Amino acid sequence: MSIKIGKKTYAERIQAGIDNAFMRQAVSSAQGRFRSGRLKAAEDLGDWEEWRTRGEEIRSHTMENLDYYLHQLSEQVEKRGGTVYFAKTAEEANQYVQKIAREKEAKKVVKSKSMVTEEIGLNEALEESGCEVVESDLGEWILQLDEDPPSHIVTPALHKNKEQIRETFAEKKGYTGSDQPEALAAFAREQLRQDFLSADIGVTGCNFAVAESGAVTLVTNEGNARMVTSLPDTHISVMGMERIVPTWEELEVVVSLLTRAAVGQKLTSYITALTGTRLESEVDGPEDFHLVIVDNGRSKILGTEFQSALHCIRCAACINACPVYRHVGGHSYGSIYPGPIGAVLTPLLDGYEDHKDLPYASTLCAACTEACPVKIPLHEHLIRHREIIVERENMGSKAEGVMMKGYAKWASTSAAYKLSTKMAHTALKPWTEDDYISNGPGPLKGWTDSRDFPAPARQSFRSWYKQREKRRNDG
Amino acid sequence: MRVSLFITCLCDTLTPDVGKDTVQLLERFGCEVDFPQGQTCCGQPAYNSGYVKESKQAMKQMIRAFEDSEYVVGPSGSCVHMLKEYPKVLHDEPEWKERAEALVHKTYELSQFLVDVLDVKDVGSTFQGKATYHPSCHMTRLLGVKDAPRILLENVKGLEIIDLPLKEDCCGFGGTFAVKNAAVSEQMVHEKAEHISETKAEYLIGGDMGCLMNMGGRLRRNDEDVKVLHIAQVLNSQ
Numbered sequence: 060m061s062i063k064i065g066k067k068t069y070a071e072r073i074q075a076g077i078d079n080a081f082m083r084q085a086v087s088s089a090q091g092r093f094r095s096g097r098l099k100a101a102e103d104l105g106d107w108e109e110w111r112t113r114g115e116e117i118r119s120h121t122m123e124n125l126d127y128y129l130h131q132l133s134e135q136v137e138k139r140g141g142t143v144y145f146a147k148t149a150e151e152a153n154q155y156v157q158k159i160a161r162e163k164e165a166k167k168v169v170k171s172k173s174m175v176t177e178e179i180g181l182n183e184a185l186e187e188s189g190c191e192v193v194e195s196d197l198g199e200w201i202l203q204l205d206e207d208p209p210s211h212i213v214t215p216a217l218h219k220n221k222e223q224i225r226e227t228f229a230e231k232k233g234y235t236g237s238d239q240p241e242a243l244a245a246f247a248r249e250q251l252r253q254d255f256l257s258a259d260i261g262v263t264g265c266n267f268a269v270a271e272s273g274a275v276t277l278v279t280n281e282g283n284a285r286m287v288t289s290l291p292d293t294h295i296s297v298m299g300m301e302r303i304v305p306t307w308e309e310l311e312v313v314v315s316l317l318t319r320a321a322v323g324q325k326l327t328s329y330i331t332a333l334t335g336t337r338l339e340s341e342v343d344g345p346e347d348f349h350l351v352i353v354d355n356g357r358s359k360i361l362g363t364e365f366q367s368a369l370h371c372i373r374c375a376a377c378i379n380a381c382p383v384y385r386h387v388g389g390h391s392y393g394s395i396y397p398g399p400i401g402a403v404l405t406p407l408l409d410g411y412e413d414h415k416d417l418p419y420a421s422t423l424c425a426a427c428t429e430a431c432p433v434k435i436p437l438h439e440h441l442i443r444h445r446e447i448i449v450e451r452e453n454m455g456s457k458a459e460g461v462m463m464k465g466y467a468k469w470a471s472t473s474a475a476y477k478l479s480t481k482m483a484h485t486a487l488k489p490w491t492e493d494d495y496i497s498n499g500p501g502p503l504k505g506w507t508d509s510r511d512f513p514a515p516a517r518q519s520f521r522s523w524y525k526q527r528e529k530r531r532n533d534g
Numbered sequence: 535m536r537v538s539l540f541i542t543c544l545c546d547t548l549t550p551d552v553g554k555d556t557v558q559l560l561e562r563f564g565c566e567v568d569f570p571q572g573q574t575c576c577g578q579p580a581y582n583s584g585y586v587k588e589s590k591q592a593m594k595q596m597i598r599a600f601e602d603s604e605y606v607v608g609p610s611g612s613c614v615h616m617l618k619e620y621p622k623v624l625h626d627e628p629e630w631k632e633r634a635e636a637l638v639h640k641t642y643e644l645s646q647f648l649v650d651v652l653d654v655k656d657v658g659s660t661f662q663g664k665a666t667y668h669p670s671c672h673m674t675r676l677l678g679v680k681d682a683p684r685i686l687l688e689n690v691k692g693l694e695i696i697d698l699p700l701k702e703d704c705c706g707f708g709g710t711f712a713v714k715n716a717a718v719s720e721q722m723v724h725e726k727a728e729h730i731s732e733t734k735a736e737y738l739i740g741g742d743m744g745c746l747m748n749m750g751g752r753l754r755r756n757d758e759d760v761k762v763l764h765i766a767q768v769l770n771s772q
């Protein structure tokens with residue numbers, strides 16, 4: 060996989076999303092659960108706004124000093140027996156992991172959930188070089204069996220209901236049990252156990268790396284990441300270059316924000332911090348540890364007005380709060396990063412050409428900005444993207460460009476504006492019935508296809524006001 | 535106190551009654567209301583679509599129109615918020631930025647002005663009926679006006695307010711979004727209309743004409759018998 064998923068156009072994807080009643084039901088009920096969980100967790104904490112401010116400060120300080128902390132991190136990792144590799148591009152990252160796999164003569168790679176490996180398409184790269192890749196996160200495993208891309212950054216199989224999951228298991232793995240979540244999870248666990256034991260390499264993402272100690276931390280609920288990192292002899296952790304905190308102290312803050320904002324939990328079931336290779340006195344852990352730090356377009360964002368997009372801690376609160384996402388689902392975004400953060404991040408990492416519709420997939424209601432635990436002004440970034448699409452990339456539609464030029468004239472010339480308020484009623488009269496328009500002309504059509512439009516009043520406010528003034532002055 | 539009415543282009547053209555009620559309401563509390571005829575549209579349709587250059591022309595027109603005003607009050611959280619963004623948008627034109635800042639300091643949304651500036655909590659109006667209230671996104675999240683409309687409505691005699699399920703969700707208007715992403719907008723406004731119907735309210739009240747027009751248009755299309763009212767109309771009802 061890469062950032063972009065599928066070949067359908069934006070309009071096709073959106074329609075497919077809207078038509079998928081199963082998915083919408085699943086997404087809407089999950090959103091409801093996540094949202095109330097987040098609000099409750101925030102309330103329990105008491106001073107949520109102060110926590111958000113602290114989170115923002117930490118992320119912004121870290122990004123301002125990213126080179127320093129990356130340097131410190133790599134020194135610490137190497138001091139503890141690990142190897143650090145900076146990958147400028149997705150290809151470089153994949154080639155490095157392929158090289159290790161070759162050196163180890165690896166046949167099987169077991170993975171825990173990681174968005175950045177989806178972003179760079181690591182699975183495909185490893186498969187090309189002859190490795191079997193097994194996803195061990197339940198959601199990822201389901202998607203792998205189904206060859207389906209993730210639709211959410213925290214719960215990747217959010218778009219599927221348990222009945223569909225049962226079917227996938229039955230079809231692909233001969234499962235005969237019920238669609239009870241516990242039964243499904245038990246089946247997956249049993250199937251995956253063998254893979255854990257026989258894998259040569261374990262690959263994980265990294266929620267946050269701690270610069271002062273060289274630790275890689277993983278925040279999970281299933282515990283699979285512990286198996287991935289302790290059973291195989293080699294552990295490779297792949298991280299986006301911005302996923303870093305200075306010390307344990309900051310880690311505590313961002314993890315608290317992450318788990319609360321993501322699922323409304325005080326903490327997840329497992330928070331694992333891994334520091335270097337197995338020491339002689341230790342009984343488990345990898346003999347060999349590699350940290351692959353991926354740039355893949357991130358450093359280009361540093362120092363721009365979009366820098367705060369790199370503050371993201373991938374909690375998905377913005378996705379769970381987004382009413383557009385609720386109705387169209389994650390696949391409609393055509394990116395492995397969906398929802399508001401996806402609409403901000405995808406064009407930055409993968410260019411406008413394929414993703415120019417994403418910044419418009421928002422009403423700018425700012426529910427995302429309000430939900431974000433590190434205060435990223437997501438809706439403002441969307442507006443800025445739109446400006447770039449129109450003014451720099453020249454990708455706006457011709458018709459819209461002409462209309463907006465007309466708008467500017469109209470709104471900056473009070474005589475033209477006044478005239479239009481006078482004329483509007485008469486101009487739209489042919490389409491008006493009972494003071495409403497149900498089948499409007501031109502751009503109004505998009506509106507009236509699904510709702511009525513109030514006909515302009517016979518007398519505008521300004522002309523009423525003028526008359527009133529006149530009456531007063533005369534009287 | 536001298537108050538200039540910022541009517542908004544939607545109210546000016548589509549719902550002048552909202553403007554009339556706003557004027558009367560402000561006059562009831564001793565404001566001397568004027569209406570600068572140079573005002574047009576706040577620039578939001580262009581700004582939010584990425585046509586920043588074009589939006590600036592509208593913004594400058596508005597700055598000029600209200601230059602002599604003591605206070606500027608508008609019956610829309612969204613349009614008032616747009617005005618508040620002017621200094622940011624005009625940041626690289628120092629002279630305009632300064633004039634924009636002067637405008638920002640004297641501009642208020644109607645309910646915010648009544649509660650925060652005039653210190654009115656009960657406007658003394660009477661309105662019989664069951665209503666539900668939609669708190670618009672820009673009014674609450676961007677302008678930060680959350681309590682003022684609720685306080686004012688709670689004190690209207692005869693009015694029963696029924697809580698709207700998932701009230702903080704956007705109605706799907708989003709300006710040009712409603713046309714550009716019409717299919718998604720339809721799903722959003724449909725869900726909103728369903729929640730409104732669930733309340734069994736006779737009236738839907740809101741503080742932003744754009745959202746009201748969107749929800750009202752859908753309710754009408756669904757043959758729902760819910761009447762749509764701007765908060766100014768309720769507060770000016772005797």
Ligand code: SF4
Pocket residue numbers: 320370371372373374375376377378400427430431432433434435437
């Ligand atoms: S943008 Fe904010 S809310 Fe969205 S995933 Fe990132 S941190 Fe979470």
